[in-house]
Amino acid sequence: MLKVSIYRYNPESDSAPHMQDYEIDTGGKDLMVLDVLEMLKAEDPTLAYRRSCREGVCGSDGMNISGKNGLACITPLSECVKNNRLVIRPLPGLPVVRDLVVDMGQFYAQYEKVQPYLINHNPEPAIERLQSPEEREKLDGLYECILCACCSTACPSFWWNPDKFIGPAGLLQAYRFLADSRDTATEQRLSDLDDPFSVFRCHGIQNCVAVCPKGLNPTRAIGHIRHMLLRSGT
Amino acid sequence: MVTSVTTLGRSGLSDWLIQRVTAIIIAAYTIFMVGYLVANPDLTYVQWVQLNQNNWMRIFTLFTALSIAAHAWIGLWSVLTDYITVRLMGPKAVPLRIVLELGMIVLILAYVVWAIDILWGI
Numbered sequence: 642m643l644k645v646s647i648y649r650y651n652p653e654s655d656s657a658p659h660m661q662d663y664e665i666d667t668g669g670k671d672l673m674v675l676d677v678l679e680m681l682k683a684e685d686p687t688l689a690y691r692r693s694c695r696e697g698v699c700g701s702d703g704m705n706i707s708g709k710n711g712l713a714c715i716t717p718l719s720e721c722v723k724n725n726r727l728v729i730r731p732l733p734g735l736p737v738v739r740d741l742v743v744d745m746g747q748f749y750a751q752y753e754k755v756q757p758y759l760i761n762h763n764p765e766p767a768i769e770r771l772q773s774p775e776e777r778e779k780l781d782g783l784y785e786c787i788l789c790a791c792c793s794t795a796c797p798s799f800w801w802n803p804d805k806f807i808g809p810a811g812l813l814q815a816y817r818f819l820a821d822s823r824d825t826a827t828e829q830r831l832s833d834l835d836d837p838f839s840v841f842r843c844h845g846i847q848n849c850v851a852v853c854p855k856g857l858n859p860t861r862a863i864g865h866i867r868h869m870l871l872r873s874g875t
Numbered sequence: 876m877v878t879s880v881t882t883l884g885r886s887g888l889s890d891w892l893i894q895r896v897t898a899i900i901i902a903a904y905t906i907f908m909v910g911y912l913v914a915n916p917d918l919t920y921v922q923w924v925q926l927n928q929n930n931w932m933r934i935f936t937l938f939t940a941l942s943i944a945a946h947a948w949i950g951l952w953s954v955l956t957d958y959i960t961v962r963l964m965g966p967k968a969v970p971l972r973i974v975l976e977l978g979m980i981v982l983i984l985a986y987v988v989w990a991i992d993i994l995w996g997i
Contacts, residue, residue, distance in 0.1 A: 798957070804962075835888050836878065837956075839887065841890065867891065
């Protein structure tokens, strides 16, 4: 029997959060954490969490699994069970709405700040704005982000200043548009980032890289932004 | 864009650059000092005074003192704005942070003046 300890908090009835222990028979199979949650929810329908695609594409079920942020649907038990024990908590640093469901408002507010869309005031061409294969290649490792918030909520700088530091997820997207050959707002984007918080609160500890379920590298993207700022600012 | 008035360089980029350049100067001074002390195991007081009376040594030491001052200003400012915040402590964090930041700046500047006084008093 697998021991599962889950963070429970219902603001309508609980005065404080607590950990609730469950035992579950996995039949010796290497299930995904989401499968375990589904089995528990069948037993205890009051358990709340987000999920949708169950295959690591939608980014809904980001949570803290045995101390490391990840997507429940693509994290196998063999990777996170220690001493026959699985501990599940909500993503750290964000306000808890209920159980494993967090309020992502702060995370999205930072994402919105980087203007995550193409800005191009040149007249539109007749067909579409073309890119060479080389220009397109620069977006690899950037566009794949699913905004699950695993990285930003693993970052102490984001915990302390979620209203000022954009965080790894937002900065990865900031660089995605800085690197895009079709975007013409590079200077304006850079000047919006040149303050002591937005980019420079990153101290390069790479928690974001360690937890990204898509294998992306926000620290490297932040390094590229720094170099772009250095080129334009010196 | 988040504005800040108590940072050293006012811009994130300039603080970041200053932090790296001052780190190099501090490292160079440390390496020089350790090297000098290792190379002169029987160092006498007279020798030590002569070394520090050289103008190049005074400038090197002053540069290092200024580097430590700038480095500490940026570093401590980061620490204070991480932990002394309204998010963590409530509204009393703002006056407390301002007092600590200004106190830190005054203390750093006092150390710099003191260092100049020591260096040119030798």
